Amino acid sequence: MTATPSARAVSQYATTTGNLTARMALHAYGTNPQGWFAWLGERLPLAGDVLEVGAGTGELWRRVDRPATGLRLTLTDFSPAMCDRLREVPGARVQRCDATHLPYADAAFDTVIANHMLYHLDDPDAALVEFARVLRPGGRLAVAVNGRDHLAELDALGPVIDRFDLAVGSHQNDVTAETTPARIAAHFADVTVERYPDELAVPAVEPVLAYLASMVGPLTAAQESAARDMVQARIEADGAFRVRKHTVLISAVRGSR
Template structure:
């Protein structure tokens, strides 16, 4: 049975923030000394009323000083578990909602952020139209997505241990670094793309195993876990680390004047 991207997101995130936390932790082993969130902090077009859609655990706002900048921050997620985490972000308004049906009036925000979430949607075009709707004319969109080769070395582990269901792309739509700019251009102007320069060098097998466990709807068997550990450890022994390619981009764009 085919599982839609949104159904997969519900099963992964609706009742727990643990799966997302495990995946974020893997990226602590990045080769760029400037982490993803700090890199975003220098590039996000932040001003005035800011909305982050699909904000997850709110990790971005531990790096970005929204209160010091005088931003009026609104955070949304479809998941009750994530919204509970988001309510820990000081000074933020939190709404639980669907990204394709935002409970905000037209032209409510100066900036809208969609950080690594568009590929979880069944109707990404509808979500982009909603993001454009709630932006003021001249308002700015910032959306992060991944390339088709993102984390390819992690994707290779699942099939190798008899778990092809662990391949990331099987559970996502076709919004990637390669396709997203054109999709964004259908609703916005001045579209720009910048790639985050970073890969992963993971020194031990444990973070990789935690990542695989976070991806699995059914737990890995003892034999599958052992096979994964052996595969990863063999690469670490040979190369000093388990190296994984990353391919993440930040797309920014402007909401044009309304007709």
């Protein structure tokens, strides 16, 4: 039976930060000189009471300069391992909780951030309802999601290693760049979408193998050999293993209702 998105997230993230760290490491090979976190940080309203839901390892707050005053930061995640890392972020309040049942009062925050996390939920619309509830009227929502073709060249390695479950979409819900703006518009106003321009150009095989292992577990010798041969051939032909990216930032405003 196919695991639910939340069950898959528990197996991947509840007890370790290693899988997420391996995946983020691959994005160091992005061709955009401005990395994702810097690009995102420029577009976030960083003032007042800010909540990031599903904050993972807190990497955003290690890469973005926070205002010296005027920002009260709250970080949440369902994972005990992630919360342990989040407690290393200076000045942040950290809470382990479910994104669909936030332990905060109505209208408690000026900004809510959901960076690459909605697709891990069994009921993403319930989370959007919660985001609207805890935002003040006029408060801002920032949601990052991926398109259906995101990392397609990595997904294509699944059949090569006989792991058809490698494809990200096989264990996530239908929250994508194509569908999410309309979902958000059901609860928020002034919805805008901006795509982050980037692709990966990976010059060596090892980072790709580390990504594969983070997704499906340790590779057998045969799986590693098959993946290595294909990736190395692409590197020799194209100068790098090139991977398409399709990530968007969706911004919206909490209405007065």
